[in-house]
Amino acid sequence: MAGEMSILGSAILALFLAGYLGQQYLPPPKPRVIGLDLGTTFCSVAVFHPGVGDVEVIGDQGGRKSIPSVVSFTATDVHAGYEGQKLADNNPHNTIYDAKRFIGKVFESEDLERESARYPFKVVNNNGSAEFLVTANGTLKVSPEFIGSRLLLKMRKMAEQHLGVPVLKAVISVPAEFDERQRNYTIRAANLAGLDILRVINEPTAAAMAYGLHKADVSNVLVVDLGGGTLDVSLLNKQGGMFLTRAMAGNNKLGGQDFSQRLLQHAMERIRQQFGVPPTHKEDIHRLRQAVEGAKLNLTIHPSATLRVALRLETGDPQGPAKPVLFQDLLTRELFEELNADLFQKILVPIQTVLEEGQLDRAEVDEVVLVGGSTRIPRIRQLIAQFFGKDPNTSVDPDLAVVTGVAIQAGIMGGAWPLQVSAIEIPNRHLHKTNFK
Template identity: 70%
Template sequence: MAGAMAILGSSILALLLAGYLAQQYLPPPKPKVIGVDLGTTYCSVGVFQPGSGKVEVIADKAGRKSLPSVVLFTDQGILVGYEAQELADANPLNTVYDAKRFIGKRFTQEELSTESSRYQFKILYNKGDAEFSVFANESLRISPEYIGSLLLLELKRMAEQYLGIPVSKAVISVPAEFDERQRNHTVKAAQLAGLDILRVINEPTAAAMAYGLHKVDVFNVLVVDLGGGTLDVSLLNKQGGMFLTRAMAGNNQLGGQDFNQRLLQFLFKQFHQRYGTVPTQKQDVHHLRQAVEAAKLNLTLYDSVQIRVPLSLPDSSVGGGEDEDGGRGSTVLFEETVTRDLFEGLNRDLFEKILDPVEEVLSRGHLSRYEVDEIVLVGGSTRIPRIRQVIREFFGKEPNTSVDPDLAVVIGVAIQAGIMGGSWPLQVSALEIPNRHLQKVNFN
């Protein structure tokens, strides 16, 4: 009997040793499940690397780790991401973006009419659902989940190219306020792209996981998610590895695009003062928008930036040269110095609006600002120094900025994907407690 026990013990020890040696010296297996962040403005895909325990956010061929959530329909085919974004100003009627705002959501005709007035592409009412009308050789009616599937298909291709194997399983994130129908339609979009969704995770929970809060002893977590077009604030309670969303508030019409628009309008006024006209050619406006976006990003690092954009002067007798609309005109190099103080001044009221939903979620969660253990920043617009200052001054403490805010959600989703795929070293999984009666308050 003793000999049998000794043999059994030796066998178990040998198995453990073999497992240890395999982890140390054999190449780790390929990730089996991808994590996807299907964002309103940008989307991303990541994987949890077995063995190292690190998350890799997958980049495209140009090294970019986020894909614009933009789809353009042309007579020659469908363009997705950066290719669509580049041509958006030249073909606005057939360029669809912000599809996530409409996916699975029910509208009245009046609500949809109000919402559609913000877009150049045509939005149609179909028995409570939104559809997009585009023209590519023929008139097409496109569902929001079809737009989502095209974006997810591109992310799937990026992952397959990076991993060198077919990908069919994923974890996907959704806003915490999405109801069951919106979640189901998001899953349907993934299925159209050939992805089997193993789990749907709330974006604030994913962000908290990216910051490692599922593994540490915190209780009250405030997630401020400010992206290109929307602001979402969520108050999470965490006990052990379980997250409960206690309150949500936000502004569906506040984000980086609005900050850009303020600066763009300022530049239009400066141009008009100097030349008595404003840029009208689509290509000029597109280049100016690109310069504004670059300036906003650079102002997070520098006190001032210089904008230099060649722009056309229509109907000018100086210089000559035909513009794209067939008129005669000249080209001038428009130059303007933009300081951080100027940018903050143009957007001061918008930056202060961020505190409205913050105060609302604290009120509904019956918390004072000083009872918040962690403030997590998500979304590229939270890089803006003045926004961080507003949040820091309100709470009297530094927000957590240790994770790239653009990638926080996809990193958290990829961690959950690794857990679902059984990757080692195993992480502590986050469980979400459903709160069916929770409603989001909007400050529009």
């Protein structure tokens, strides 16, 4: 018996020694499971590298770490990401975005009409499900999951090109409030892209994993996810290695697009003041919108930014040509904060709601983590810090927090070394999300 135990011990020691030597001297295996964040406005793909234990977010051909959640249909092709976004102004009726708002959701006719009124493309009702009417090459109806599949397929190809191996398996994130139907339709979108989904993980849980909180000594985590179009706040309670979502609230009509719109309206008024007329050409408005978006990003880092846009303004003379002008204006962070002061205050409303519903005092929150590019705005971080009396955790790029956590989970599902502590979500079927407007 003692001899058998000795042989078994030697075998185990040899196995560990072989693993150590392999890790040190052999090239690590390629990751075969990717992590996907199919966002409302942007989406990303990342992998967990075995051996070194690092997460890598994969960029597109231009090196950009995320791509717009936009798909545009033309007579000859379907364009996803930045290629689709470039066609948005000239092909607005066949360029679909925000499809995640519709995927797997059952609508009443009035609700769908109200929701679709804000888009330039046509949304139709198919027995309670939303479909998009495309007229690029004949007339056809496409589903939200088909739109999602084109984005997922693009990211799958990005991963395959970068890794040099076929990719057939993935882990994908969804909003915590997604019901079973919405989750299944998200999986269907991935299946249409040729991907087998090994696990669906909630976005707040993925963000918490990106911050390493699945391995940290914390109990209550509040996740503020503010992206381009939506605000989601989740209160997580960690019990061992398990996350329970205690409360959710948000605003599905609040995000970075709204902050940019306030700046755009200000710029349009400044042009009218300087030149007597506002811009009317869609090319001018497109250039102005892009310049405003760039200025907003600059104001996140710098106290001021200069708008400089060449425009062709209509003078009011039907016989005369458009007048070329150069519009220049200085924008300050103080002005940006003033224009959006009421919108910034709205961010605190769902935070207060989740604390009330979770029966938790703000002092009992161990970590406040930020997700989404709009949480970079200094005033927003300041408001959250003032509310909790401590700075939020900003150690992870908020744009990539969710996909980073999903990639860690993908590494776990793929059995990658070094092994990670998995975060297990406790389903709470009685939980409902409170939405504000």
